[in-house]
Amino acid sequence: ETGVTQSPTHLIKTRGQQVTLRCSSQSGHNTVSWYQQALGQGPQFIFQYYREEENGRGNFPPRFSGLQFPNYSSELNVNALELDDSALYLCASSRDGGQGTGEQFFGPGTRLTVL
Amino acid sequence: TQLLEQSPQFLSIQEGENLTVYCNSSSVFSSLQWYRQEPGEGPVLLVTVVTGGEVKKLKRLTFQFGDARKDSSLHITAAQPGDTGLYLCAHTSSNTGKLIFGQGTTLQVKP
Numbered sequence: 542e543t544g545v546t547q548s549p550t551h552l553i554k555t556r557g558q559q560v561t562l563r564c565s566s567q568s569g570h571n572t573v574s575w576y577q578q579a580l581g582q583g584p585q586f587i588f589q590y591y592r593e594e595e596n597g598r599g600n601f602p603p604r605f606s607g608l609q610f611p612n613y614s615s616e617l618n619v620n621a622l623e624l625d626d627s628a629l630y631l632c633a634s635s636r637d638g639g640q641g642t643g644e645q646f647f648g649p650g651t652r653l654t655v656l
Numbered sequence: 657t658q659l660l661e662q663s664p665q666f667l668s669i670q671e672g673e674n675l676t677v678y679c680n681s682s683s684v685f686s687s688l689q690w691y692r693q694e695p696g697e698g699p700v701l702l703v704t705v706v707t708g709g710e711v712k713k714l715k716r717l718t719f720q721f722g723d724a725r726k727d728s729s730l731h732i733t734a735a736q737p738g739d740t741g742l743y744l745c746a747h748t749s750s751n752t753g754k755l756i757f758g759q760g761t762t763l764q765v766k767p
Contacts, residue, residue: 582760596753645701647697
């Protein structure tokens with residue numbers, strides 16, 4: 542069984558640019574959640590996708606957007622990058638349809654640096 | 657938002673020592689989860705505590721849920737360098753399924 546995978550592992554961008562991060566969910570999982578983790582801090586919930594629709598959103602501006610595809614994989618897009626967007630972006634998948642009843646399995650993350 | 661406060665934020669100890677980290681809140685939770693995150697990896701679930709006063713053991717790790725279900729602790733006996741990592745407590749928002757994490761305790765165990 543393949544776990545959650547994310548790409549790329551590292552990324553360097555400059556302020557104002559746009560970035561797309563990718564996540565493949567674990568086999569059999571239908572729900573994908575994205576989290577932002579600043580260095581030495583706990584992850585913060587960005588949003589969740591189920592059935593290709595946003596199913597809950599944290600306190601992040603609209604320049605953070607996402608997609609989920611029919612195979613349950615997902616993308617996180619960030620426009621107009623700011624220095625504070627530098628962080629580890631984690632994707633987690635679960636099989637509970639966003640109900641919070643199942644374990645979320647995390648990928649290794651994408652380290653984004655904004656210069 | 658039901659906040660989780662973890663303490664201490666950073667802990668550096670020698671191999672063989674014991675330690676306890678805490679996760680506190682003013683809110684009551686139906687359950688709390690503990691994760692460990694190693695550098696370059698995502699968090700991995702260690703345990704979920706559900707019942708007030710519950711104690712769960714995972715080898716040298718002992719997890720306790722407070723009687724009032726507002727707090728939890730993680731005790732590590734005879735710490736080893738392999739225990740090094742970021743320890744996170746979290747709860748699941750009942751209506752959205754999102755995980756809400758504490759800020760974490762960074763543990764460094766020196767050989």
